[in-house]
Amino acid sequence: MKITIVAGARPNFMKISPIIKAIEKLRTEKNPISYRLIHTGQHYNANLSDTFFEELQIPHPNENFNVKSGTQAEQTAGIMIAFEKELTENRPDFVLVVGDVTSTMACSIVTKKANIALIHVEAGIRSGDITMPEEINRMVTDSITDYFFTTSEKASENLLKAGHSKENIFFVGNVMIDTLLQNLTRIKKPVFWDDLNLTSKNYYLLTLHRPSNVDDGSSFIELLKQIMEQAEEAPIIFPVHPRTQQILAETQNEFKNLHLVEPQGYLNFIYLLKNSQAILTDSGGITEEASILNVPCITFRNSTERPETCELGTNVLVANDKEKISQAFEKLKNGKWKETQNIPLWDGKASERIISTLLKIHYG
Structure with a gap:
């Protein structure tokens, strides 16, 4: 099973780190997994990009598009052109995108036009505020995604209401929390x-x-x-x-x-x-x-x-x-702030659930 993993901005790095760790943990001779890591370069400040790869022990990306700054249209176009070339030269079984940044939407469109199965981690979340660029990115990405991995039952419900098949929606928890719990002793x-x-x-x-x-x-x-x-x-x-x-x-x-x-x-x-x-x-x-x-x-x-x-x-x-x-x-x-209650499946194991599910999808 070949997966291309896309990251472009600060929030993405925390989401791909535990996914890569889960791949390393769960791949076997019977169920082999290989991956290519693509960094679009959407965030180019060292403290917003390079530092996260080092601190979160993310492997050096196979490609960095270095799209850097520009309008959202310029960034989107630059990412799409570079990612089309990437998929032509290194065609995977799945492309995995995370979150809701410009890179997420841009690479999703290229993936589907190349007829490659698209995975969206953190699918289905909605603010209801169409003025947010992220909301548009979420809506576009989810409209063409094949396999949805959600952080909450509410997100899964949003996808069902939009007409997506229940069989392709998987409530797995929150990969951001995986990263948080894995690194609390290192802060x-x-x-x-x-x-x-x-x-x-x-x-x-x-x-x-x-x-x-x-x-x-x-x-x-x-x-x-x-x-x-x-x-x-x-x-x-x-x-x-x-x-x-x-x-x-x-x-x-x-x-x-x-x-x-x-x-x-x-x-x-x-x-x-x-x-x-x-x-x-x-x-x-x-x-x-x-x-x-x-x-x-x-x-x-x-x-x-x-x-x-x-x-x-x-x-x-x-x-x-x-x-x-x-x-x-x-x-x-006044010390009257509410305390956190149990949030379902925010337990540090979301990434393992994602990779286990993909292995079942691919290998049966």
Whole structure:
């Protein structure tokens, strides 16, 4: 069985790492598996790309397309051209894509036009917000996928409602949690930890990158002001995404307890998350990690494609609503934040379920 695995951006790296480990663990002489790893180069900052391969012990990719920056259309076109050539020269039995980034959608389209079976890991999740590029990527990818591996029963239901066959939908759990649990003993303090006098639970961790939050400089600064007001004197650690760094550079700000740091490697970031008083974010994947680590999570979005993080985890949606933000911080400071409940199949074994299922599909 030959599988081509695609990764392109930071969230992808955490998802492919346990899948590759599962392949190494489960392949046998009777059921051989080989794979090629393709890095599209969608994320090209070393801390957003190369570091993750090293820290998560991911093998060096067989090919790196190095598409780098550009508009979404330019990135999509560059990835599709390069991936078409890759599949022509190295045709697999399956192409496996993960998540919902531009690389996921682009390589899915090329795969189906080449009449190769397509596997989507983290299929079926939906935010209901069509203005998000990721939502479009999910919808397009799932519309042409052959085998769906889902993180929740809700995601499986979404696919059934869309008319996909039950026989091709597999609820296996969350590969992001596989990576989290595999690496918890390896997390490490960032270099700035001591310089900023950080101690466990005395600071907030902030990540913001969505266009709806950061593209408008004035509204971005207004959101930061609300956060600073609620955080009072507590330090706020803000690993700045490249797109956000550019906007901040154009805007004057004087937030004395806001500490801008470089994008963090996985082991440093999880250390910061695990030890924070709360995570303040507009990310989707981070809400999953926060929930498993039982860290309070305040999300500056109106909707989420991961409702289980709100229903069973530590996540609360506040959008940019000043009253909701205030209420969330009040609950946090009063020690009344909800505890994580058991989230089905988020147990660190999702990747093994995926590879076991593919072996049955291919070899019978």
